[in-house]
Amino acid sequence: MSGNVALRNKQLTDYGTIMTTAVLTIYSGTPPANADAALSGNTALAAHTLAGFGSPSSGSMTANAIANDTIDATGTATFARLVAGSYTEQLAVGTSGTPVIVTTTSYVSGGTSQITSVTLTRGA
Template sequence: MSSITTANRNRAADAVAARLNGGVLRIYSGAPPADANTALSGNTLLAELTFAATAFAAAVNGVATANGITADSVADNSGRPTFARAFETGGTTAVWDLRAAFAWGASTAYSIGDRVANGGNQYRATAAGTSAASGGPSGTGASITDGGVTWAYEGVAELVFPGGPSIIQGGTVSVTALTYTQSGS
């Protein structure tokens, strides 16, 4: 069994987060690469946002939460975001890849593959339909019913956008929440 103390999880999260001070967050559609070391292949850049000079607040319990991120006022392309890649200042050194989703919406039509965040978790639509009038998906199952939509749990929500379910070229792209979690093992 391997684990690290909370104090050291905070130190590790703070060290990663500091690499993003003044950096950029690029939002992509298409299949996410295996990891942040893997070159992009066939992905479409949807938008690029800028981190604050101090990108993240100090980590608490191994979780660092982003400070304000400057919106992209003119999105590069239209599409459904599937992941983002965070870069150091200058935009050439990748730091980490993260899942991307829109905040869940009540009574909203969703297509297969749409991703939403609800209750701190991220879900992917596996059957199209219209979401319930309240509540949204919850739990960690592979077949979660929400009105007429079926969702599969994908993990903790890392990057959340308002609105959705797609980014529209020329539109403004902003971030509702962005967190970095340092593993305890």
């Protein structure tokens, strides 16, 4: 399936409406096969509530500034799940080159989880 930029931007606009106040939970461990698969041996490290998204451009959309959160458990951040009601998206986490950019993937309980950006892209 493919679509032009206008269609991809419209899809992201609709997605952003659904995910306006979604919760982004950062996890450690091997990511499940997809967002429908159950978590298995994964630890929730921190949870951030989103404050909406900016307008999409060229098939990409970035979340508005995200407040820091206190880290709940110690571990290495490997993936995140963005959840709003029955909608879930699973995203890779890293310090660069991933949809969810964090300042560090080494999470220590009681520290601060800081998300630099969350960028969603819909391919052509």
